[in-house]
Amino acid sequence: MSLFDVPLEEAGVAGRAAVLISTLLADIAQQYAQTRPWLLLDQHSTYSSSAMPQKRNPGIINKARAKAGDVIGAVNTCFIRAHNLPLGMYDNKESVSEDNTAVFVKAVHLLALAKKTFELLRVHKDRALEELENDWTCTMALAEGLQMEFALPFRVGHNFASAVVTVARSEGWIPKNFPYEKAQQCFREVTAKLLGKEEELPMSEEEFRRYLSPGYVVRTRVGTGSPAPASTKAGLEAAGRRLSEDERWVASRCEAIDEAKAKLDAAFEALL
Template identity: 45%
Template sequence: MIGVGIMMAGLAPPLAAQPAPRRDEFFWLGEINKASTVINSEEGLLDPALAPRIAAGLDAVLQAGNRPGGQRPSLVITFEPLLIEAAGVEATLLHAGRSSQDMLATVRAAMLRDGLLRLAGQLRRTTDSMLRVAERHAATPVPNYTNGVAAQPNSYGHYLLGHIAGLDRDAQRLREAYARLDLSPMGTTVLNGTSWPLNRDRMARYLGFPDKVDNAYDAAQVAATDLPVEIGAIATGVALHAGAHIADVMTQYAQPRPWILLEEGGGNTYVSSAMPQKRNPGLLNDARRQASTVVTLGMGRALQAHNIPPGMNDPKVTADNMAVIAATVALLERWDRILHALVLNPERALEELNSDWTASQEVADVLMRRYRLPFRVGHHFASEVVDHAKAHDIRPADFPYAEARRIYAETLHEMRLPEAELPMNEAEFRAALDPAAIIRNRATSGGPQPAEMARMLRAAGDRLAAQEGWIAERQARIDAALAALDGDFGRILARAR
């Protein structure tokens, strides 16, 4: 296939598809009014003879709003005058049993619902990118750090699977929050419902909600406050996970010989204006700053909702709540770029492991596992080996076996144990200090050994596939519901022509 932009000879270019209308406040107010027209005219709350004229006026308002520069009011009180102008004052019969409170609560829920699906999609894509890196480096030994100090050898794939586990919890929280958000407030009016026998279940289905908010007071007074706070907490969790990974990569830029960096160029790095040797990690800096922005916005949701009586507008502002989601999506996009730009040098990582004593715990473990030596004795022996090596600038591969035997004898004497030879022969001693062997020989469920890595990589892939299915299913339900509403509304509209 040559290029998408090249026309086939002899064929006229296709007509440009009309862009889908933005699902903003104006869009959802239109959908609510369309659903009210259909439901109320069919259930006796609106004169069926008036419905076509009202539908035609409503359609004219929506078509005008969809044109470039068209008016797209975001409030009920600014939308309704346009509808009256287009269809006459009888159009306000649609307002039976409705209020700005339940209408705008529904608009907010629908918009946040769309936003969470976008966030879920980007979270899945970024996690998938991390999984691809983990698969490539399932057995690549690298240093891992605790308390900011090199601690033990690990595979880079296993390290990334740990981060993927955190992102999976973020995805779980997102799905749980979505289920609480995905309920229709329509028909609850202001506080305690209405005397009009509105069909709330049918309204919910037309707007793509699987069910309705149960308690009328909760709908616009309580849920509208705490649900944005929950979304802010999810966004904060994502930012914390992103920041932790970014900080780990960032520390390498302070090293003279890093084992992992960003690929240069493409906006990933930039040259210092004064120091020719520097390659500043601009992408890491941008992503870290974006993570801080997300935390600020996410925690701001709780501050905005704090210490106010139910129903106040402070925490309900759609733009503020959508900004949290948009900022988190932008962060995940930057993080995805980082994952694609990472360049890992396995030889340099192994060199760093072999230049330090990150494998020394394995010596103590082998002495206890194979020779039943108390762990603290083995630990003290290994610690003394490390002290001697660092005092004399000896690398693990160069440590004299005779010196290890001497230190072992001193350790037994110091701990008042009977004299004995170091039970590990020289080959065992060297093998215990091999970072790659340590990774291969781990026996812990959830460890970096090949069998467990294969299992965890498969499980992570399965979870991502399920997450993709979850997103597609919910998006399809909303799209199908709105298509059904358009079909039923179109039949009424057709009678006006």
């Protein structure tokens, strides 16, 4: 069974990486559908459309996603080949080698394209902040703040935050200019419905604005996987250490294999 299990597991690793990379690159490519993108490739790495002079095509993203499709297709080939081989009736070492070689050759090419894509990305910080401030991205912070700092049930905070967004979108408000008086009214209505009596919003207008600030949310969300700069730095450092450990392990295994091959060759030479 190892002739099936090990190659299929290895192919699956490459396939999962291809799906993850392709999904991430699809999100980046979506920026090109905006009139004022905040995340783009360096203009020197794109090419003009043959018909539309204003258009800049993110070719390397398209190539990387196409290569991800090649990887996923090669992975499926491995599984289909394994599925169609009668166990014990056919020595599939040769086909396994061919199939897995195709998977990893394509996967290495994909990783090289993805790496180059990320190196070419340019983030327009002011435009990115504007994008966040023009929508209700940080609304959850209102609910969390009411729970953590004002000891209110989370369902009250969640319903309040949802009510604020409902009013804002129906009347054309954004977080920066949403009237504090309307927020107070939303809170009274929500508490009347959920708690049986109207209560006043315990947070001040300054606190209300702060909870809706993207900068505040980024700074205060800490822990593994959070966007806080310190957490991001720690995560990158941890990933770097794991990569170094893996590289050392691979190097030691390759060295051990080379030594074993040399001993085997020497043993055969002695017999001859």
